[in-house]
Amino acid sequence: MMSSETSMIGKFKLDDIYCGDSLKLMKEIPPATIDLIVTDPPFAIDFKAKRNNYNRTQERVLEGYNEIPKEKYYEFSVEWMKEAYRILKKTGSMYVFSGWTNLKDILNALDDVGFITINHLIWKYQFGVFTKRKYVTSHYHILFVVKDEKEYKFNKIEHYPEDVWIINREYWTGKIKTPTKLPVELVKKILLFSSNEGDIVFDPFIGSGTVAVVAKMLGRHYLGFEIVPDYCEFAKQRLSNIQMSLFSYINGKNFRGE
């Protein structure tokens, strides 16, 4: 259970990132303690982390991206989603990112574990990979799922919130990068709709730490796991570098959009 004096959640300190295997670490999170899970799990494709695309030069991309073999992807998904279901509060919700190639396994695993799908969102981004004889992929799927369709939290911050989100990928220059990274604006939108200040937001596959960075900026608590030690250190460093100036990151507004 969470204790307010110690800000612990089971054996984990809140507002921290742990380096290790989520399949093992998640088992140590007590049941019904997490308000929101936002995660972009590893893919099961022949993803080349060091591929030189959208402004990433090869030397600057950290090595070690941990892929899952295609034939084990459903099994892997069920394993972590079972834990996700157990640790979410009754009012909690989860957003899972997926490319179209693994979507079947993700959808089946979510259903089989017992989640209820509320929305199937599409994130449309710029930067496709050049193709000769097929269409350029420039979208991602985001499954918005809950445990209890009567009790889940939803702050209707837009009058007419549509299920297709057009948000650009971020263009990082000159710094070390992890090979995949969600845009801050995208994660911010999710957190504003599906969590409140003081809530606990968890990402079992945190990569460069975006979910934690946005949670910190919006006054939410966070917890994250990452298996590749270099990414884990990178995320920790990124969090410790957050400056108040970043609160005016989007549209010159206060980060809460006010």
Ligand SMILES: C[S@@+](CC[C@H](N)C(=O)[O-])C[C@H]1O[C@@H](n2cnc3c(N)ncnc32)[C@H](O)[C@@H]1O
């Ligand atoms: C698609 S990336 C997440 C990117 C992240 N959303 C960001 O904005 O940087 C998936 C991450 O999961 C990590 N990962 C893969 N298997 C894992 C496991 N068993 N436990 C913890 N992390 C894992 C990978 O190393 C990778 O960093």
